[in-house]
Amino acid sequence: MARPLIGISTYWVGSARWGAWELPAALLPAGYPLLVQRAGGLAAMLPPDGPEAAAQTVARLDGLVVAGGPDVDPVHYGAERDPRTDPPARERDTWELALIGAALDGGVPLLGICRGMQLLNVALGGTLVQHLDGHRGPAAGAFGGHIVKPVPGTRYAAAVPEAVSVPTYHHQAVDTLGRGLLATAYAEDGTTEAVELPGGAFVLGVQWHPEMDDSDARVMRALVTAAS
Template identity: 40%
Template sequence: MTRPVVAVTADLSTVNWNIWGDVSVALLPWEYMEKVHQAGGAPVLVPPIPEAVDAVMERADALLMSGGADIDPALYGAEREKFTFPPHKARDTAELAALAIAERRGIPVLGVCRGLQLISIIRGGTLDQHLPEHSPAVPGKYEPREIQVKPDSLLGSALGPTATVYCHHHQGIDKLGAGLVATAWSDDGVIEGAEAEDPSAPFLAGLQAHGELGTDTLPLFEAFIEAARKKQQ
């Protein structure tokens, strides 16, 4: 059976690579690629080049919007606050274009961390720019957290009523975008997952946590890939 092609958004960064220093790279943690493959998909990178997005997305069967840098607050009508990092405007532009094409084509969309945030922002949502109680005790180390999931939901059907997820976020959804419904929460009420309000709509869901990590989230990726496979048919 042909694996659905999953477009996965990538970051732009500078790394030291073997003997080379300050190399510009399109970057994505390996766990995203591995989790998509585990779930039955064939991952390809979407570079943060807005002009290249159309060609990639017209060939994709699904879109996975990855985590990464803070989103430009101007996209949700806010000023950048003290703890918000400078925006990567090319990445924001490229990912919003990819999302618009995915929704126009009706292909499945899964958002991780900033991916969920962009799904909400494009619908008029806003962010809380700093959640110190959710920031990791050790920067660069993901922390396990149990979230509560609405059983009667897309996320609930994949994850069950609770799931252990891995978090590294200092921002979160404040106002949820139109047409979305929150379906997962942390113990303090922060939205940890949301999806399309209309259950008959094409697959559209996201986790604030890093779903590419851990085992509890694999069924969500499998449901995402299965939706892409049905769209292929």
């Protein structure tokens, strides 16, 4: 059986360095494609493009991952900017919202990771908490960890039925759920840690970073299975 092609949204960065070179680059932490490959898929990077290209791009994929990254611009959910919210990443917001819309319209399996989960919620009309204390990690650029408990009977619980410790680095979270979304896992403090659309195509968002956990590829395997 052919391995499904999984597209992963990707950063544009103004400067990256490798060897003798320092140039603008399309960049993606290696954990994302490695996780797709471990789960049985083929990984393709999707750097930002015009939103009019999203439907054609998604039509060529078997599944879509919207990766983690900077905060979603609160303009997309009608909120005033908290001073602790990241500067807007307008090009990436526009591109990834278009990718999510195309995947939902086309029934293409979708997994949102951290920012990707938040953006999925916003795409469906939901809102975000712009700052949570104690979730971002022990220091800048260092992942923390906490326990996530699944809601029995959900798509997420079918993939990961037990409570697990997950790698985490975020300070924003789902506030009001988007249209049709169910909260399907929680942190011990009640923060929504996974959301999904019941029925139909596979649509799941997780608040943590499964690409940083070498021991557990089950969330990505669920996407790859749905995409096969």
